[in-house]
Amino acid sequence: MSKGKIVGAFATSHSPGISGWPERADEAARLAVLDAFAEVRRRIEALEPDAVIAVSVEHFTNFSLSNLPAFAIATGDRYLGPVTPEMAQFLDVSQRHHPGAAALGSHLYRAALDNEFDPALVEGGLEFDENFSVPLKYLDPEARLPLVPVIVNGVNPPWPTPKRCLDFGRMVRAAVESQSEAQRVVVLATGGLSHWVGLPESGDINVDFDKDFLDRLTDGDADRLTDYTAQEIDAAGNGAHEIRTWLVAAGAAGTGFDVLAYEPVPAWLTGTAVAAARL
Template identity: 70%
Template sequence: MSSGKIVGGFAASHSPGITGWPDRAEAVKRRNVEAAYAQARDRIEALRPDAIIAVSVEHFTNFNLGNLPAFAVATGESYLGPVTAEMANFVNVPQHRYPGAADLGQHIYRFALESEFDPALVEGGLDFDENFCVPFKHLDPDSRYPLAPIIVNGVNPPWPSPRRCYDFGKMLARAVSDQEAYERVVIVGTGGLSHWVGLPESGNVNEEFDRDFLARLDDGDPTHLTAYTKDEIDAAGNGAHEIRTWLVAAGAVGVGFEILAYEAVPEWLTGTSVAAARM
C-alpha cells in the first residue's frame, strides 16, 4: 500500500438553524447555502475518501471549564449524535451513531505527541452536538465515511493562537502521510463565521469580518490568514473564534479555498459559508 494523503479539504458553518429551522432564512440565501453544501458533498464523494478528519469545536457537551483542552483527538469506534433526543429535535438530525476511524485517530494522537503537540486523548466517549451533526447531515447524509474527530477550543478563552491552529493542521497532513491504512483522507473544518452566543448581540452578523476572512482563505497565504488578533475576532462575536477549525483545515491542505457560498443569515444567528480547498 502507498502512504496516506489528504486529497481534499472543506470548511463550513454549523449553525443549528441550517438544519433545524432552514425555512426562516430568506429563500435565496437558503438555496445558495444548501446548493453549496450539495456541491461539497458531491466533491467529497468524487474523492472517494477512506476516512474524514472532522475538525470542530464542541459546546460543553463533553468538556467543561474544569477540563477544556486546546486540542483533543478522539479515537472511538463510533460516536453518538446528536447527544440527546432534545438536541436531535432541535437540529432536525435523527439520533444515530457515526462510524469512527479509531486507528487513524490513535495514529494522529501518537504523531501529535512526537511532533511537539500535546492534545487531549478522548478514547471512545465523544458525543456530537451541532458541531458535526449539522454539517454532516448535508455532507454525508448516510454517515458512510468513518470519522476521526478533532476538537479545537474555540468557545472559551484562552484559545490556541491562529498560527498554532494552522500549524496543527500542517501536522495532521504529515500524520496522514505517515500511515498506510487510510490512503485517501479528506479534512473538514466546521464552525463560525461571525456570531454571538448567549449575549445581547445574538442574531447579529459582522459581514465585513466574514468577507475579509473568506478573502484571506481564498488567497491561502498563511501569514495573512493567521494574522488576526483576539480583538479583531472579538469584533465578530465570541462565536467567531470558531474560525480556528477552518485554520486547522487550511493548514492541512496548504492551499487557498474556493468560496462556494457566503450568506449573512441573522435568522440562523450566523454568517454562513461553505468552502472547498483548491487541491
Template identity: 75%
Template sequence: MATAGKVVGAFTASHSPGITGWPERAEPAQRESVESAYQEVARRIAALEPDAVIAVSVEHFTNFHLGNLPAFAIATGESYLGPVTAEMSAFLNVEQHQYPGHAALGRHLYEFALDSDFDPALVEGGLDFDENFCVPFKHLDPGATYPLVPIIVNGVNPPWPTPRRCYDFGRMVRRAVEAQTFAERIVVVGTGGLSHWVGLPESGQVNIDFDHEFIRRFRDGEPERLTAYTQEEIDAAGNGAHEIRTWLVAAGAASVGFDVLAYEPVPAWLTGTAVAAARL
C-alpha cells in the same frame, strides 16, 4: 506495497443549528445558496472516495467543561453518538444515530501529534456530537458512511490556541496522514463560524466586514495574513467567531487557498454562514 496516505480534499462550512433545525427562516435565496454549496461539497467528497474523514470542529460543552477544556483533542473511538440527546435531535432536526469512527487513524494522529511537539487531549471513547458535526454531516454524509476521526479545537472560551498554532496543527495533521498506510485517501472537513454571538445580547447580528475580510484571506491561502488575527479583531465578530480556528486547521492541512462556494449573512440562523473547498 502499501500506499502512503494523502489529503485528497479539504472543505469548511458553518454549523449553525438553523441550517438544519429551522432552514425555512432564512431568505429563500440564502437558503438555496447555502444548501446548494453543501450539496456540491457532498458531491465532491463522494467523488474523492475517502477512506476516512478527519472532522475538525469545536464542541459546545457537550463533552468538555470549564474545568477540563483542552486546546486540542483527538478522538479514537469506533463510533460516536449524535446528537447527544433526543431533545437536541429534535432541535437540530437530525435523527440520533451512531457515526462510524476510524479508531486506528485517530490513534495514529494522536501519537504523531505527541511526536510533533503538540499535546492534544486523548479521547478514547464517549465523545458525543452536538451541532458541531451533526449539522454539516446531515448534508455531507446523510447515510453516515464515512469513518470519522473527530478533532476538537477550543473555540468557545478563552484562553484559545493562537491562529498560528491552529494552522500549524493542521500542517501537522497533513504530515501525519502522509506518514501512515492504513487509510490512503483522507478528506479534512472543518466546521464552525463565521461571525456570530452566542448567548449574548448581540445574538443575531452578523459582522459582514469581518466575514468578507476573512474570506479574502482564506481564498488567498497566505499563512501569514490568514493567521495574523488578534483576539480583539476576532472578538469584534462575536464570541462565536473564534470558531474560525477550525477553518485554520483545515487550511493548514490543505496548505492551499480555498474557493468559497457560498457566503450568506443570515440573522435568522444567527450566523455569517459560509461553505468552502480547498483548491487541491
C-alpha cells in the same frame, strides 16, 4: 502500499438554524447554502475517502470549564450524534452512530505528541452536538464516512493562537502522509463565521470580518490567515473564534480555498459559509 494523502479539504458553518429552522432564512440565501452543501457532498463522494478528519469545536457537550483542552483527538470506533433525542429534535437531525476511523485517530494522536503538540486523548465516548451533526446531515446523511473527530477550543478563552491552529493542520497533513492504512483522507472543518452566542448582539453579523476572512482563506497566505489578535476576532462575536477550525483545515490543505457560498443569515444568527480547498 502507498502512503496516505489528503485528497480534499472543506469548511462549513454549523449553525443549528441551517438544519433546525432553514425556512426562516431568506429563500435565496437558504438555497445558496444548501446548494453548496450538496456540492461538497458530491465532491466528497467522488473522492471516495477512506476516512474523514472532522475538525470542530464543541459546546460543553463533552468538556467543561474545569477541563477544556486546546486540542483533543478522538480514537473511538463510533460516535453518537446528536447527543440526546431532544437535541436531535431541536436540530432536526436523526440521532445515529457514525463509524470511527480508530486506527487513523490513534496514529494522529501519536503524531501530534511526536511533533510537540499535547492534545487531549478521547478514546471513546465523544458525542456530537451541532458541531458535526448539522453539516453531516447534508454531507453524510447515511452516516457511512469513518470519522476522526478533532476538537479545537473556540468557545472560551484562552484559545490556541491562529498560528498554532494552522500549524496543527500542517501536523495533520504530515501525519496522514506518514501512514498507509487510510490512503485517501478528507479534512472537514466546521464552525463560524461571525456570530454572538448568548449575548445581546445575538443575530448581528459582521459581514466585513467574514468577507475579509474568506478573502484571506481564498488567498491561502499563511501570514495573512494567522494575522489576528483575539480582540480582532472578538469584533465578530464570541462565536467567531470558531474560525480556528478553518485554520486547521487550511494548514492541512496547504493551499487556498474557493468560497462556494457566503450568506449573512440573521435568522440563523450566523455569517454562513461553505468553502473547498483547491487541491
